[in-house]
Amino acid sequence: MGIIKVAFATGIFSEFGNKGSLPWQGHPHQKEDFIAFKAFTKDCVIVMGKHTFASLPCKLPTRIHYVLGREKVTAKNGAVADAYLTTGSHDIDLESFCRSLAKHHDKDVVIIGGASLVRKGLDFADETMYTQFHNRTGYKHDVSMPLLPKYMGEVTAIESHGENESYMNITYYRRKR
Numbered sequence: 001m002g003i004i005k006v007a008f009a010t011g012i013f014s015e016f017g018n019k020g021s022l023p024w025q026g027h028p029h030q031k032e033d034f035i036a037f038k039a040f041t042k043d044c045v046i047v048m049g050k051h052t053f054a055s056l057p058c059k060l061p062t063r064i065h066y067v068l069g070r071e072k073v074t075a076k077n078g079a080v081a082d083a084y085l086t087t088g089s090h091d092i093d094l095e096s097f098c099r100s101l102a103k104h105h106d107k108d109v110v111i112i113g114g115a116s117l118v119r120k121g122l123d124f125a126d127e128t129m130y131t132q133f134h135n136r137t138g139y140k141h142d143v144s145m146p147l148l149p150k151y152m153g154e155v156t157a158i159e160s161h162g163e164n165e166s167y168m169n170i171t172y173y174r175r176k177r
């Protein structure tokens with residue numbers, strides 16, 4: 001049976017999303033974040049809210065897409081998800097839901113957004129990948145996700161790229177059971 005993971009990014013002022021996209025579009029080290037995200041989610045089941053799925057250009061290869069929300073939205077290229085949970089209730093037990101997916105598919109499950117699902121997932125995720133983009137004046141945003149004080153586990157690795165306004169770092173956490 002797989003484990004539960006969370007992958008997300010913010011700016012240093014908790015910026016999370018902007019107009020259906022990422023606030024740090026065009027950051028010189030965004031590519032490194034994509035590469036790390038790809039490795040962290042490869043062959044996994046990915047769980048997301050409907051706005052996050054609608055923000056993807058297409059389905060991500062090798063991943064099984066589960067989308068929460070009342071409407072069955074598509075990715076930007078019109079691709080449909082592998083499964084939709086359209087009950088409309090936001091009170092589902094997200095941990096039990098994710099653990100049952102891990103058991104059913106015998107794969108790791110990664111919560112990839114949006115803000116409320118990530119916040120919930122951080123309470124129980126076995127592993128987390130958190131990218132922080134540094135911009136002293138902040139990024140324009142319409143979705144934010146204040147992070148602290150959330151316990152995400154012990155730090156297992158940190159990757160840093162760039163300097164000053166082009167700086168970003170990726171921190172990996174593992175929760176001790």
Ligand SMILES: NC(=O)c1ccc[n+]([C@@H]2O[C@H](COP(=O)([O-])OP(=O)(O)OC[C@H]3O[C@@H](n4cnc5c(N)ncnc54)[C@H](OP(=O)(O)O)[C@@H]3O)[C@@H](O)[C@H]2O)c1
Nearest residue numbers: 008009017018020021049050051052069070090113114115
């Ligand atoms: N920084 C990052 O790491 C990151 C990651 C992903 C996305 N983003 C960005 O963030 C924005 C989208 O995120 P978002 O937070 O606005 O939206 P989202 O979570 O992707 O979608 C929100 C919708 O998902 C459904 N939903 C959410 N939680 C649910 C729950 N517990 N149970 C059932 N349904 C649930 C609801 O649909 P109904 O109202 O129909 O019930 C809700 O309106 C975009 O700008 C995207 O580019 C950023």
